[in-house]
Amino acid sequence: MLQSLDHLALEVKYLDRAREFYTTRLGLPVERESDTELVFRAGETELVLRRPRAVPRGGLHTHYAFSTPPSEYDDWWARLEDLEPVEHSFGSARSLYVDDPDDHCVEIGEAGDGEGSGLTGIFEVVLEVAELDRAEDFYTDLGFGVVDRGDERRRVRLAGPMDLELWEPQLGLADARGGVHVDLGFGTADPDDAVANVRDRACAVERVDGGLRVLDPDGHSLTFE
Secondary structure: OEEEEEEEEEEOOOHHHHHHHHHHHOOOOOOEEOOOEEEEEEOOEEEEEEOOOOOOOOEEOOEEEEEEOHHHHHHHHHHHHHHOOEEEEEOOEEEEEEEOOOOOEEEEEEOOOOOOOOOOEEEEEEEEOOOHHHHHHHHHHOOOEEEEEOOOOOEEEEEOOOEEEEEOOOOOHHHOOOEEOOEEEEEEOOHHHHHOOOOOOOOEEEEEOOEEEEEOOOOOEEEEO
């Protein structure tokens, strides 16, 4: 069983430019850094910004979503207004969308129980997949559950430690795209049990410190710890 989203890694070209956006515009402090990575935290999830020096690289043009208390949403809009955010509503919940300097589509949405302040977590990640049915089978066998399907677009929304959307190549809201070779990390009770149902369909499975790393059929890297 997947218990948490431990990390999301994105690829960036220039660490100094990425640092400026994520610290100044989004208010995330740097937890640690090296010559090739910056690591921030949103709730239980580490957001890793990584230069393309090794594999796993980190996702390209990844759409993902931060949660924020409803009471702070208007403040985020004012803070980012000069970036001309796009807004969409989902029932009573609002979300704004802006692009970071590396073309990742960053969503900030009213989510959660109103506790905390700032960006309180990552509640959605979108992956691009070549064959939706194959990807859906893979991720439901990891324990995600289907909650919604696209009517006009080939997409499916799954629920797990965060919401996971699988999109065949397309432009979504705010011209967002699903990420390519995204690097995700999950907390589990037992890494071997977590991957048992997909081991025969994974492109690769390797042991890493503290767990297992799996390459899914679309080239996304999944680490289970």
